[in-house]
Amino acid sequence: EPEVTQTPSHQVTQMGQEVILRCVPISNHLYFYWYRQILGQKVEFLVSFYNNEISEKSEIFDDQFSVERPDGSNFTLKIRSTKLEDSAMYFCASSEIVNTGELFFGEGSRLTVL
Amino acid sequence: AQTVTQSQPEMSVQEAETVTLSCTYDTSENNYYLFWYKQPPSRQMILVIRQEAYKQQNATENRFSVNFQKAAKSFSLKISDSQLGDTAMYFCAFMGNTGFQKLVFGTGTRLLVSP
Numbered sequence: 053e054p055e056v057t058q059t060p061s062h063q064v065t066q067m068g069q070e071v072i073l074r075c076v077p078i079s080n081h082l083y084f085y086w087y088r089q090i091l092g093q094k095v096e097f098l099v100s101f102y103n104n105e106i107s108e109k110s111e112i113f114d115d116q117f118s119v120e121r122p123d124g125s126n127f128t129l130k131i132r133s134t135k136l137e138d139s140a141m142y143f144c145a146s147s148e149i150v151n152t153g154e155l156f157f158g159e160g161s162r163l164t165v166l
Numbered sequence: 167a168q169t170v171t172q173s174q175p176e177m178s179v180q181e182a183e184t185v186t187l188s189c190t191y192d193t194s195e196n197n198y199y200l201f202w203y204k205q206p207p208s209r210q211m212i213l214v215i216r217q218e219a220y221k222q223q224n225a226t227e228n229r230f231s232v233n234f235q236k237a238a239k240s241f242s243l244k245i246s247d248s249q250l251g252d253t254a255m256y257f258c259a260f261m262g263n264t265g266f267q268k269l270v271f272g273t274g275t276r277l278l279v280s281p
Contacts, residue, residue, distance in 0.1 A: 055210065085267060094170075095257065095271040108268060143211070153199045153261045153269065157211040 054078040058144050058158035066166055068133050073161045075127045075144030084127045085145040085155060086119065088112070095143065101127065102150075134165045168193045170260050172272035179248045179279055186233075187243045187275045189258030197263040200234065200241045205274075206254040214256070217241065248279045 057076045065071050077084050086098040100107040101119055118130045127146075131138055141162050145155040169192045179185035191200070198219045205211040217225045217234050224232050229249075233242045245252055258272040 083267060087269075094273050095269075097268045097270070100267055110268075147267055150267055151261075151263075153201050153216055153259070153267065154213050155211075155267060155269065157203075159208070159210050 054156075056144055056146055056156050056158035058142075058161045060161055061159065062162045062164070064164045064166065065134055067136060071131045071134055071138075071163060073129045073131075073142050073144075073163070075129070075146075075158055076125050077127055077144070077146030078148075078156055079125070081146035081148050081156070083107075083147045083150055084119075084121070085147075086129045087143040087145065087157075088140040089143070089160075090137075090140045098129075098142075131163075134163075136165050139163055139165045168195075168198075168260050168262065168270045170258050170270050170272040172258050172275050174275045175273070176276045176278070179245075179277065181248055181250060181279055181281050183248055184244060184246045185248055185277065187245075187256050187258075187277065189241045189243070189272055191239050191241065191258070191260050193239070193260065193262070195262050199261045199263075200232075201259040201261070201269070202230070202232070202241075202243045203257040203259060203271075204252075204254045205257065206251075209254075211257065215243065245277075250279050250281065253277060253279045 059074045084101040089095045099109040141160040143160045144158045200217045202214040203211045215227045229246045255274045259269040
């Protein structure tokens with residue numbers, strides 16, 4: 053069964069460093085998302101992406117964050133200069149169509165900022 | 167802004183028994199969608215069941231069913247004949263009628279099914 057895959061599963065970085073989290077969505081999906089979950093808190097929406105541009109973003113998704121689909125398969129989340137509060141589990145998701153609520157999630161990438 | 171509340175951080179149930187997970191939400195919208203997602207240990211979150219707010223009939227998917235009370239803004243999940251593989255974190259989620267698959271999640275309920 054097709055799956056969304058994410059790398060790395062865990063990354064430790066120093067504050068101020070740039071981090072890129074990678075995702076390979078399901079191949080025929082057209083819509084892509086990033087969510088994050090700070091330990092002990094809710095899963096929060098960050099951004100949605102369609103047709104090579106951001107469709108919607110949350111207040112969390114400030115200028116330090118960017119997303120890109122550099123080729124036909126990868127979907128990346130970049131954090132330019134990490135802060136301690138960026139430590140979280142980051143989930144990539146994709147969907148074939150929109151407005152069904154059925155997202156296919158990856159296992160997540162745990163980011164630890166020291 | 168919409169909020170989703172899951173008041174049970176952890177629940178336990180024995181195999182073959184029935185368990186109900188609670189969820190309440192707050193919204194001013196009339197048309198929206200509600201979901202239960204399941205996240206087994208070290209696995210992806212997967213959609214368990216979906217309910218459209220305009221449908222009065224409660225959604226069911228095999229052993230999983232919901233009790234949707236729109237006026238009370240309540241959306242509970244009932245798992246019948248619990249199985250060991252049901253052990254997981256369960257998230258209740260809300261999606262408005264607009265907003266590109268922007269799900270609002272609750273904090274989750276950890277369900278442990280024991281033999």
